[in-house]
Amino acid sequence: AQSVAQPEDQVNVAEGNPLTVKCTYSVSGNPYLFWYVQYPNRGLQFLLKYITGDNLVKGSYGFEAEFNKSQTSFHLKKPSALVSDSALYFCAVSVANNLFFGTGTRLTVIP
Amino acid sequence: NAGVTQTPKFQVLKTGQSMTLQCAQDMNHEYMSWYRQDPGMGLRLIHYSVGAGITDQGEVPNGYNVSRSTTEDFPLRLLSAAPSQTSVYFCASRPRTGSVYNEQFFGPGTRLTVL
Numbered sequence: 001a002q003s004v005a006q007p008e009d010q011v012n013v014a015e016g017n018p019l020t021v022k023c024t025y026s027v028s029g030n031p032y033l034f035w036y037v038q039y040p041n042r043g044l045q046f047l048l049k050y051i052t053g054d055n056l057v058k059g060s061y062g063f064e065a066e067f068n069k070s071q072t073s074f075h076l077k078k079p080s081a082l083v084s085d086s087a088l089y090f091c092a093v094s095v096a097n098n099l100f101f102g103t104g105t106r107l108t109v110i111p
Numbered sequence: 112n113a114g115v116t117q118t119p120k121f122q123v124l125k126t127g128q129s130m131t132l133q134c135a136q137d138m139n140h141e142y143m144s145w146y147r148q149d150p151g152m153g154l155r156l157i158h159y160s161v162g163a164g165i166t167d168q169g170e171v172p173n174g175y176n177v178s179r180s181t182t183e184d185f186p187l188r189l190l191s192a193a194p195s196q197t198s199v200y201f202c203a204s205r206p207r208t209g210s211v212y213n214e215q216f217f218g219p220g221t222r223l224t225v226l
Contacts, residue, residue: 015204032212036217043217043219044201044203045200045217051212090205091133095211096211097142097167097210098159099215101154102153103152
């Protein structure tokens, strides 16, 4: 069965420091992986996706993610965090007509 | 483009009442879906549709009905509301072509409380 795990409920990082939000997945077949961000009282916004090819994927707002097949991971990264990056981040895997989400990681960037 | 729109934004129901959550999109997307978001559980798929006249169940379909008479609209009906249906509901859409690769576009959500 397919599943996504986000092991950290909360990540705190100082403004200007690099950030990482972790995600691991379990799926049979090729993984199609996504990151979404949710700001307070808003819907989810797409950040980036991995379908095939280069293991380092670049997305919106300076975010990138690294796909690691051997570790079944798809960690979200940003070299220098901004206070405006504070939000709830979801990792997801697409399987047929369903998108399976992790439980979310709340990122707080401290000024 | 308005994208994906949902109404109402907030709703309070009493146990046993019924209601319809509205969802519309103006991007001509074939695929539409409904998710519920609960604390500590991420988003879970309720129902989805791959085109007008075609609907199917997701992970948590019990207590909900859907229909898809047009490409644009995908309403979600709560037949007899229960407190366990207190949640935030999101509608989403994506193009069907290459669908497993495509990101979904989400509406702003409906926050439902069942007393």
